Amino acid sequence: MSTSLPGLAARLAGRPGAVALVESRKGLSRATRRGELVGHCHHIARALHDAGVRPGHRAVVMTRDAHDLTAVCYALGLLGAVPVLIEPRAEVGRCLQDVAPDVFIGEPAAQWGRRALGWGRPHVRISLVTGDSPLPAGRRLTTRTPADGIPLPRAGGPAGDGPALIAFTSGSTGRPKGAEYRHSTLAGQLDALTTLMDPRPDDVLLAGFLPVALLGPLLGLTTLAPAVNHLAPARTPPEELVGPLLEHRASIVLASPAVLTLIARHCARHGITLPSVRQILSFGAPLRTALAAALRGAVPQDAELLSVYGATECLPVSAIGDHELRASRAAPPAGHAGTCLGRPLPGVRARVLDADATGLGEIAVSGATVSPAYHARPDADAVTKSDTDDGVLHRTGDLGRLDDEGRLWFLGRRAHLVTGTGFGLATEDIEATADTARGVRRTALVGVGPALCQLPVLCVEPLPGTSRAAVLAAVRAVLKDHPEGHRVGALLIRRGFPTDPRHNSKIDRLRLAGWAAGRLRGRGR
Numbered sequence: 002m003s004t005s006l007p008g009l010a011a012r013l014a015g016r017p018g019a020v021a022l023v024e025s026r027k028g029l030s031r032a033t034r035r036g037e038l039v040g041h042c043h044h045i046a047r048a049l050h051d052a053g054v055r056p057g058h059r060a061v062v063m064t065r066d067a068h069d070l071t072a073v074c075y076a077l078g079l080l081g082a083v084p085v086l087i088e089p090r091a092e093v094g095r096c097l098q099d100v101a102p103d104v105f106i107g108e109p110a111a112q113w114g115r116r117a118l119g120w121g122r123p124h125v126r127i128s129l130v131t132g133d134s135p136l137p138a139g140r141r142l143t144t145r146t147p148a149d150g151i152p153l154p155r156a157g158g159p160a161g162d163g164p165a166l167i168a169f170t171s172g173s174t175g176r177p178k179g180a181e182y183r184h185s186t187l188a189g190q191l192d193a194l195t196t197l198m199d200p201r202p203d204d205v206l207l208a209g210f211l212p213v214a215l216l217g218p219l220l221g222l223t224t225l226a227p228a229v230n231h232l233a234p235a236r237t238p239p240e241e242l243v244g245p246l247l248e249h250r251a252s253i254v255l256a257s258p259a260v261l262t263l264i265a266r267h268c269a270r271h272g273i274t275l276p277s278v279r280q281i282l283s284f285g286a287p288l289r290t291a292l293a294a295a296l297r298g299a300v301p302q303d304a305e306l307l308s309v310y311g312a313t314e315c316l317p318v319s320a321i322g323d324h325e326l327r328a329s330r331a332a333p334p335a336g337h338a339g340t341c342l343g344r345p346l347p348g349v350r351a352r353v354l355d356a357d358a359t360g361l362g363e364i365a366v367s368g369a370t371v372s373p374a375y376h377a378r379p380d381a382d383a384v385t386k387s388d389t390d391d392g393v394l395h396r397t398g399d400l401g402r403l404d405d406e407g408r409l410w411f412l413g414r415r416a417h418l419v420t421g422t423g424f425g426l427a428t429e430d431i432e433a434t435a436d437t438a439r440g441v442r443r444t445a446l447v448g449v450g451p452a453l454c455q456l457p458v459l460c461v462e463p464l465p466g467t468s469r470a471a472v473l474a475a476v477r478a479v480l481k482d483h484p485e486g487h488r489v490g491a492l493l494i495r496r497g498f499p500t501d502p503r504h505n506s507k508i509d510r511l512r513l514a515g516w517a518a519g520r521l522r523g524r525g526r
């Protein structure tokens with residue numbers, strides 16, 4: 002296959018004076034040129050080798066510093082070791098039991114967490130601390146030392162198409178799973194993103210999600226890492242996004258709807274436009290037409306605004322522009338509800354498995370961007386992976402349909418299907434409609450009660466300053482025109498939905514269902 006992390010030296014070669022990464026915080030920027038980044042990687046690779054890191058070792062990398070994350074992962078790749086990316090949160094301990102990492106490289110906060118909570122015990126034998134802080138004590142890994150002329154240790158990369166990276170899912174349907182990427186998976190993802198973005202030498206990519214900083218320099222893009230609050234992205238001060246975007250003239254913005262909402266609101270509130278932006282890629286959750294319209298108000302008319310569908314195990318799968326998205330909502334083809342995800346990208350094949358009489362089933366994908374297996378999770382592999390002529394077929398856990406034009410439609414997660422007596426209600430079917438009601442920020446359909454006799458409850462988050470009565474009346478009105486709307490048994494107002502920690506865009510329906518059950522009990526449902 003064309004690319005491997007060892008082949009990354011080739012991807013980074015050329016234009017050594019061009020900026021690879023810009024980190025921005027509180028109005029200050031720190032830029033790293035491509036040539037410097039390569040030097041840092043070589044220095045880190047040497048230090049990792051001296052610390053005992055060897056090909057095939059699995060190394061957790063836990064840092065919010067975009068430069069360190071990128072340089073350390075590249076250096077591990079140069080050595081043939083496998084970076085493991087996981088967010089610091091409750092299930093980390095159990096997830097790391099699956100991975101059995103040999104190495105833990107972390108910023109001080111991550112190292113404190115590891116020590117206090119035993120992450121990676123008893124497997125981690127090599128532990129390295131990044132960052133400038135003298136605490137905690139432990140072996141330091143300096144990450145910004147240039148290393149011109151230092152030959153790389155002869156560890157080399159693994160031959161063939163071995164594991165290149167393990168990335169954990171966000172865990173919105175259960176314990177996060179470690180998706181294994183081979184070198185060919187990464188190559189497929191880079192190829193697909195190249196098709197999507199069509200990178201130009203002067204492009205600047207604003208990475209609204211930290212791991213994207215890893216991909217940007219490999220795509221030849223100057224990658225701008227703003228100070229996103231990675232533990233709660235929706236609480237990022239918007240000026241930390243819009244300020245750097247304007248200052249560094251970002252031309253491509255890649256972020257979740259929650260982060261894009263911050264940008265759109267800030268621009269509207271302060272009358273700011275974003276003349277440098279030529280493309281916005283929204284990913285992680287459905288893009289609502291109201292958000293697309295708000296973004297349109299800030300970017301040049303010919304800018305492209307795409308909702309990109311995919312998952313940790315298969316990124317990207319398909320994409321749809323905002324104009325087509327709006328048209329598909331206004332006049333969906335007969336029998337199609339939910340949200341249109343557009344056509345699969347070149348090299349990706351999408352099918353719908355176990356379809357019912359209406360064509361509704363589980364979306365499954367194959368192609369070079371698909372992770373072939375989870376790490377040490379044969380239970381998860383058994384239910385999601387199968388071999389086909391196109392390679393490994395991955396079941397996404399998403400409900401959907403394919404229309405006559407070959408476009409995918411999204412109806413929500415299979416695990417979130419609300420099952421009442423004699424009917425099933427897909428979350429996105431109801432929410433995509435309810436979200437269009439005046440005064441609604443977003444809605445979430447949850448089931449209260451035991452499976453197969455659940456009461457469908459629609460939780461409604463109003464926009465600030467909207468009255469309860471007005472928003473409930475507006476939701477009732479749009480549900481009246483929806484063929485399944487009558488099945489919604491209760492509407493509940495809830496300000497501030499619980500969401501996933503990664504994107505703050507996926508609604509935590511389990512928690513919301515528990516809350517809704519409590520509220521209905523309190524009301525004597």
Ligand SMILES: Nc1ncnc2c1ncn2[C@@H]1O[C@H](COP(=O)(O)OP(=O)(O)OP(=O)(O)O)[C@@H](O)[C@H]1O
Pocket residue numbers: 170171172173174175176177178283284285286287288308309310311312313314342397398399411413414507
């Ligand atoms: N453009 C999009 N429109 C609608 N939904 C999207 C879009 N992009 C991503 N998604 C949703 O996000 C899911 C992928 O999320 P991610 O890989 O972060 O973890 P997860 O699947 O939520 O975690 P877990 O598998 O552990 O539950 C998709 O399966 C889909 O449900």
